Each structure stands twice: as structure tokens, then as C-alpha cells.
Amino acid sequence: MIRVAIFEDNKHLRETFEFLFNSADGFVCAGAYPDCSELINSLETAPCDIALMDIEMPGINGIEATKLIKTHYPAVNILIQSVFFDDAYIFDAICAGASGYILKNTTPDGYLEAVRNVDAGGSPMTPGIARKVLDLFKQNLQPATAAKDYSLTAQEKKVLQLLVEGKSYKMIAAALSVAFDTVKAHVTNIYAKLHVHSGTEAVSLAIREKIV
């Protein structure tokens, strides 16, 4: 029996969901609330496995509520539902700890299926939402793609790596078993290729451009 708590400000929708989960096999509605004012109390007296959370609600919105629930009841999984298809919402919902994100045009069967999926450890989301998530993922993680080619040689990369680690020329020379002046020569070449004129600039560029 999957216990579902419903957070939805629209009375008609709320009652529809309540009926849906109470009539479906394997589900039971643990509570249905129009807002999150009594959130923690509600979950205390009527524990649930999954919270079906509307984003747009008066007072505490669904994102804030998700954070609250995850703080106090980390075991409760939250399935976000929204009419919105907005990057910021999706991003915030994920960061808040939501386990799924579906749109409100989902069929009743789709809702049951999504809740089942969440309960099974999955993260159901409509393909459109998933696309946004992938895009956000790439945006936030992939600036590496823009890794320009500075055509540094193998040895130069090693020197730059050590430079980034805060090593002095002397330490780099020791680490690579070469002479101090050799390190200097490499550094000179690196600066020329990177179009910088100091170690701090080189390190900054190296990290931001993910050369190292």
C-alpha cells in the first residue's frame, strides 16, 4: 500500500486526486491539503510515502515545501506536478530534492504509474521535462565542451598542472626531475601559448577553460 499525501490548492483537483488514489488498487490517500501551512504537523499525524506536490500554491510554494519535507522527512519522496514548463522551476525542484516532475496534463493512469515509479526508486518525468533536465545538465556541467585548443605539449601540460597546484618553479623542477631553467623555459612557452603574462593568470585560465 503506497500512502500518498496530496498538496493541491484547487479544491476540485484535490478531491479528484483523493478519489483516484483511494479507489486505485495498492494506493491510499494519507491526506489532502490545500496549502503547506500545517505541513510538518500533517506529515507527523498522517505519515505518507510519497507527496504529490503542486508547485503553485498560496503561502509556501511547492519548491519550499519540498525542501522542508526533505529536511524533516528525508524518506518521503516528492513528486512535483505543475502546469509550468519552466527551466527555473525544474532546476529548483531538482535541487530541492524532488524525485519526479510531471505535467498536469497527465492522465489519471499516468499519475498512478508515476507514483508507482517513484515508490520503486525511479524518477518519472515527461519527456519534455527530461529534455530540459538534460539541457540544464549540459549547460551547468559542460562548459568543458568549449575547451579550446592551446596546443600545449605533454610536458607543458604537466608543468601547468603543477603550477595550478601552487607549486613553485623549484618544486616543479624537482617533481619533473629537470633543471630549474627548463621549467622556466616551459613556463615561458606556456604563457606565450595561453597569451598570459603571470602565473595567476595562467592558473585562472587553466581552471576555467578546464585545460587541467
Add this chain to the structure above:
Amino acid sequence: MIRVAIFEDNKHLRETFEFLFNSADGFVCAGAYPDCSELINSLETAPCDIALMDIEMPGINGIEATKLIKTHYPAVNILIQSVFFDDAYIFDAICAGASGYILKNTTPDGYLEAVRNVDAGGSPMTPGIARKVLDLFKQNLQPATAAKDYSLTAQEKKVLQLLVEGKSYKMIAAALSVAFDTVKAHVTNIYAKLHVHSGTEAVSLAIREKIV
């Protein structure tokens, strides 16, 4: 008519897919290949809208193939299918530019539905995969929150910021309209607070710990 190219080393599966897409309404198989050796040629002579890509293939694997296709034919969407449920694969697939990721235990109808979703601009993925994506997302995004407190003062932060930009003490002094020796003093304090002993170390730490 959605044109689907199939990349799958298993002969039986490959022929099954070919039959599936050729018999289904609105789909046509643009080609079925056991490996990616002739990848670019194949797509040139038999253009497609969507590539159904197996990950495990001899020679060029599905991830590499995805990168190749995205480089030469960015308009082609790639739907990854795999028996594997592995973080690294999923991560790499997303970074390579895949538009969807489904498991091989999907039903024939599920395949058709997934391809339809990709064509419509969505990113179908099984809930389990989606969960992994969300987890990866949080993992890779959360360290930002863990910004340690080095209790730098406002002025020290400004100096550090300029240091990260590769400015010299002289330039920093000019930028902040203070004396050269004042910059020296701030830098000394910054190094003490950050427990570093050189500009490169400070810059490296500042960027990685997202102090600036």
C-alpha cells in the same frame, strides 16, 4: 514519416527493430548497421532523423558514435539504448549529446513511443535512468553550496578577485585606489587565512572553492 537509423550489433535484435519500424505507421527504417565503422558515410547516403544507438558495440562504441554524429549531423537526435544502468555511461551519454536513454527491456510499443517523443523534442528515459540523472545533477551541482568560510573581509575579497583575474599588485593598487603596500598587506592576510603561500595557490583555491 520519422526516419530511424539502427545501430545494433546483435543481428536478431537489429532485424527485429528494422521490422518494427518498417511496419509501424509513421516510421521508416533508414538503415540498420552492426557497427559504426561506416557511420558518416551511412548517414550521408541514408539520412535519418533519429539514430537508435546501442552502447555496447564492437569498434566505436555508442558514446563515441553519438559524439561523432552530433559533430557532423547536429540535427540528428540520438536515442541511446542499453542493458546497462551505469552512472558513467549515462553521464557520458548525456555529455555526448544523447536525447534519450532507454533500457533494452522496453516493449516494442515503448520503443515506438520513445522515438516519437524524441522526434517531438522530448527526452524519453526510463524512471530509473531519470533518477540517476537527477542524482548526478545534484552531485555535480551541490559542491557549490559547500563553500567554506575563510572569513575574508570585503576588501580582501576584492583583492583576491583581482588576483584571480591575473592583476599585479601594482594594478590592484590602482584599481582599488590604495597604496601598493596596502595591497601587499591584504595579500599577506589573505594567504594567512587561506593557508597558502603563493598567488597561484590562492587563485587555484579561490576558484575551486568558489570563493570568487
Add this chain to the structure above:
DNA sequence: TTTTAAATAGCGAAATAGGGTGAGTCTTTC
């Protein structure tokens, strides 16, 4: 009101970094 911390500034010494020039070896490429 006394204390504390931040920001300011100066001086001097030692260490490190940066720029220039030249040059030898080795491997790969033409």
C-alpha cells in the same frame, strides 16, 4: 570607554618569477 578588527601605509631583505638570448639532443616528418 576601552578593546578589537579592518583598512591603511611604510621600510627592507630575501626569494621567486619573468624576459631575453643562445644552444645542444632527440625524434618525427618531408
Add this chain to the structure above:
DNA sequence: GAAAGACTCACCCTATTTCGCTATTTAAAA
């Protein structure tokens, strides 16, 4: 076999950084 590039090293000179110590002013906190 010559040319090109990577890696190596040396010497000279100057600029910058780093460290240590001292000290004043100002604003906030005890």
C-alpha cells in the same frame, strides 16, 4: 639528409612577490 618541433639547460638582468616588522586611523563591539 634536412627541417621542424619538443625537451633540455645555461647565463644575465630586472620586476615582482613574499615575508617580517611597525604604525596610524577609523569604526564597530564589548
